[in-house]
Amino acid sequence: xxxxxxxxxxxxxxxxxxxxxxxxxxxxxxxxxxxxxxxxxxxxxxxxxxxxxxxxxxxxxxxxxxxxxxxxxxxxxxxxxxxxxxxxxxxxxxxxxxxxxxxxxxxxxxxxxxxxxxxxxxxxxxxxxxxxxxxxxxxxxxxxxxxxxxxxxxxxxxxxxxxxxxxxxxxxxxxxxxxxxxxxxxxxxxxxxxxxxxxxxxxxxxxxxxxxxxxxxxxxxxxxxxxxxxxxxxxxxxxxxxxxxxxxxxxxxxxxxxxxxxxxxxxxxxxxxxxxxxxxxxxxxxxxxxxxxxxxxxxxxxxxxxxxxxxxxxxxxxxxxxxxxxxxxxxxxxxxxxxxxxxxxxxxxxxxxxxxxxx
Numbered sequence: 005x006x007x008x009x010x011x012x013x014x015x016x017x018x019x020x021x022x023x024x025x026x027x028x029x030x031x032x033x034x035x036x037x038x039x040x041x042x043x044x045x046x047x048x049x050x051x052x053x054x055x056x057x058x059x060x061x062x063x064x065x066x067x068x069x070x071x072x073x074x075x076x077x078x079x080x081x082x083x084x085x086x087x088x089x090x091x092x093x094x095x096x097x098x099x100x101x102x103x104x105x106x107x108x109x110x111x112x113x114x115x116x117x118x119x120x121x122x123x124x125x126x127x128x129x130x131x132x133x134x135x136x137x138x139x140x141x142x143x144x145x146x147x148x149x150x151x152x153x154x155x156x157x158x159x160x161x162x163x164x165x166x167x168x169x170x171x172x173x174x175x176x177x178x179x180x181x182x183x184x185x186x187x188x189x190x191x192x193x194x195x196x197x198x199x200x201x202x203x204x205x206x207x208x209x210x211x212x213x214x215x216x217x218x219x220x221x222x223x224x225x226x227x228x229x230x231x232x233x234x235x236x237x238x239x240x241x242x243x244x245x246x247x248x249x250x251x252x253x254x255x256x257x258x259x260x261x262x263x264x265x266x267x268x269x270x271x272x273x274x275x276x277x278x279x280x281x282x283x284x285x286x287x288x289x290x291x292x293x294x295x296x297x298x299x300x301x302x303x304x305x306x307x308x309x310x311x312x313x314x315x316x317x318x319x320x321x322x323x324x325x326x327x328x329x330x331x332x333x334x335x336x337x338x339x340x341x342x343x344x345x346x347x348x349x350x351x352x353x354x355x356x357x358x359x360x361x362x363x
Contacts, residue, residue, distance in 0.1 A: 164310020
């Protein structure tokens, strides 16, 4: 089969024929129809993000495709089913604290690297092998719709954060990083989950205006300055009442002062979700007042990805008409032009832009 292979960090992907994946017990082989190209894929492939990857590897985090082959432990899947493949692979021998690898993207720690040596290859290929539990049925769609369903991959990340924070209908949410690719997805998901209001801080006024245009007055935009105290006051004023939950999805390049200003708008007994990349590449850590956290009874959730059943729940929100996928403007490339797709995704990294490869 044809695949795009990363042979060394900083080198272009090599498009070549590789052996087809061989199925084992507890696995499914899927024909890849459409796969997202993350906006920061270029930073992963160059080594800039310092993600743990055992090379050579076929990159690509998750896909939408059709079941090609199933193992003996699959009782609901059938050959030909349309599915979404979750790249969050967990070790099966520790239910409390499993090691995790993001198939085709990165690993967490030594255990994650061991897991990656087996579930290593991602979705920039005509086929991929996936753990059975990571294959979620979509129901009936057609090939043209497969690209649109890739947007679930963007939305699953903030959805996992809001599930951890137990976001309730009617609450007020602040999304720190709302003008970015994952941040705009967080605004979308929070509203679909019933948030009464989403405070959306950012520096890009045109993107803030676009969020309001799409979602109406449930979105309260806030233009950020370079003053932490002023920004915190502006965000608090924008909310119609106390802010119940602060969700942070800021990238590694952002100063911790920006993140802290957002976090400290949360009400007493409020919840904070940290899912961004701040401090990932070094530099100062996030300093929060111990006394404030303790006296205000603040709950802070560090969340990486989402629980195993999140994709099924999110698919149900789409099917119910509560979450729309058509917000995304999609540009598709074939597998022969995978390097062009990576470059394009980096250049078009704004909200509601999605780049895909269709092998």
